[in-house]
Amino acid sequence: MYDACIIGGGASGLTAAIALKKSGGDPSVIILEKKHEPARKLLATGNGKCNLSNENCPGYRETLSFFQTLGLLTREDEAGRFYPYTEDASDVVEALLRRNKSEGVEVRCDAHVSAVTHDAGGFHVTYGTKSSLHTIDCRKLLIAGGGKAGPAFGTTGDSYKLAESLGHSVTRLAPALTAVETYDDMKAFAGIRAKARVILKYKGEEVFEEAGEVQFTKYGISGICVFDLSRFLILPEGKNLKGGFDDYEILVDFFPKGGDIENFLRQRAHMKDLAGENILDSLVRQPIGRAIYEKSGGDVKAMAELLRGWPLRPKGLKGWDFAQITRGGVPLAQVDEETMESKIVKGLYFAGEVLDYDGPCGGFNLQNAWETGIRAGRGMSR
Ligand SMILES: Cc1cc2nc3c(=O)[nH]c(=O)nc-3n(C[C@H](O)[C@H](O)[C@H](O)COP(=O)(O)OP(=O)(O)OC[C@H]3O[C@@H](n4cnc5c(N)ncnc54)[C@H](O)[C@@H]3O)c2cc1C
Structure with missing residues (x-):
């Protein structure tokens, strides 16, 4: 029985795990990531430079200080967009993975979550391939599996199906930030x-x-x-x-x-x-x-x-293969936006693109992933 299981080792999932560990109590945390490696999409963001936030996002300072605590130096361009100082997305990924490792978060790759059930004993998360299915149990569950845009990076809309299977609704989905x-x-x-x-x-x-x-x-x-x-x-x-x-x-x-x-x-x-x-x-x-x-x-x-x-x-x-983000998702009205906990299922949390949020180009969507990830991590620690 893990204290917390996070579905998706992308921007919001890796951030949530760090925020949860930092909140104290040494909870046992596992991240289940579908791809062979975590954060594949992050490497492709901002043309490989990772435009991680923007001075026009109300919460950008918190993002910058979060990355400061990870030892990642950032820089701002003339348009107010923030990047890692090296303009190399792999430095962002490395910083997140390094801290997850040093905090003792278990990151399990090639772990495609296909079903989640919930009862008095907590959440039961099924992952793996048809020929080799595994289940883990956890007290708290965070769905951070992203949206449908850029399916090559592992985001094929699974988060929405998992959310629906647990009683949430999902608004109309469409590719956005696309040609x-x-x-x-x-x-x-x-x-x-x-x-x-x-x-x-x-x-x-x-x-x-x-x-x-x-x-x-x-x-x-x-x-x-x-x-x-x-x-x-x-x-x-x-x-x-x-x-x-x-x-x-x-x-x-x-x-x-x-x-x-x-x-x-x-x-x-x-x-x-x-x-x-x-x-x-x-x-x-x-x-x-x-x-x-x-x-x-x-x-x-x-x-x-x-x-x-x-x-x-x-x-x-231009469709999902070309688009950068998803319009639509789990309605924000169905979550407590301070803790990111579901208002429908206690102990269930959401972060990142699975939520019905879409921002313009310039770092707004990653900002949403970091911000909701941090809030979900802290929320799960309560
Ligand atoms: C090419 C491209 C460039 C972009 N550039 C920028 C940019 O510069 N700035 C910006 O702000 N935004 C950018 N974005 C958008 C941004 O990357 C996303 O909004 C953000 O990564 C969403 O974070 P997330 O944590 O919700 O999901 P993701 O970072 O997509 O992570 C979700 C993770 O969950 C995993 N997963 C999915 N389903 C399952 C499952 N069933 N079981 C286990 N794991 C699962 C996926 O493999 C993935 O690793 C870009 C997007 C693309 C496609």
Whole structure:
């Protein structure tokens, strides 16, 4: 009988184990991790640099001091994003694993949890393969198995099934922080990157906008500002993927800092070598310039409008393999947010992406994992 069992050796699970051990009483703690090694996803975060928090997260100071206690030096970039000082995600993983080891946490890998039951004697956790199943018993159980995004890292949505099997509900799940596929034929623009602003409209109303680098691909658009936009591209209730996003429109503004573009184009129209279809040269990359020129029919006012809002029709989102996070999960209303304990099953806790939280790019999602992990660890110690 373990005092605590943690399902998932990722960001939130490893953090929770440390917080629980630090709270005293020397509890016996085991982490069951499905993959051959823990924290595989963490190694891939922030393009291998691990953007671990952001100064715009209300709880970022606690995260920084948590990592300070692990001996991990961090640095902040000009946009307020925090990284390990070496900008090497493996240093974050090492720091977490080192402390888990020195605290005596048992980390068991290749341990795929497939079922959990609960009775007066505590929780009974079944893991392993069909031919070799094992069960361990524990007094407290933390589900920290992540979401559905990036299944190659072990996150295939098991946490939601386990939560449901214990009486919790799960809100609608969707891939988020992902690229957008468009109906528009984008092949001519594939490979182009533009400093621009993306605007999302739903039924004509603006619901999101962000400036950044837009990457054009053969299927649509990508880039951090597009990832952030994807969190707001929500399939309306009752609609399916086919045609489900038809009430949305994306506009790409190639002059996010504004200015009188129309007047500027009129002046260029008087320059002999820029008149006609060359008028947009050096303002946008040539394939985009050609497309805008054609669409405008050579009309300067129409061209100026298209430069400030080139319309694209979203068809769908790049799926789980591409997405960084999951939208939806176990409703926060079903947990005590101070201790992360379930309001439905005593002794059951949740941390990380399994919860119905999704944040923008920039360290917000890892911040959520550390923060809920720390609270769950402390909560389990009570
Ligand atoms: C490519 C990529 C880059 C990212 N970059 C950033 C970034 O720079 N900054 C940021 O804030 N966020 C980033 N994210 C998001 C962030 O990684 C996640 O939100 C965060 O890791 C979630 O933490 P977690 O503890 O809930 O789950 P995870 O860290 O995903 O860990 C869950 C663990 O549970 C294990 N598991 C799953 N099911 C079972 C089971 N049945 N039995 C046993 N173990 C199981 C998994 O193998 C996994 O190791 C990125 C995501 C991806 C995919």
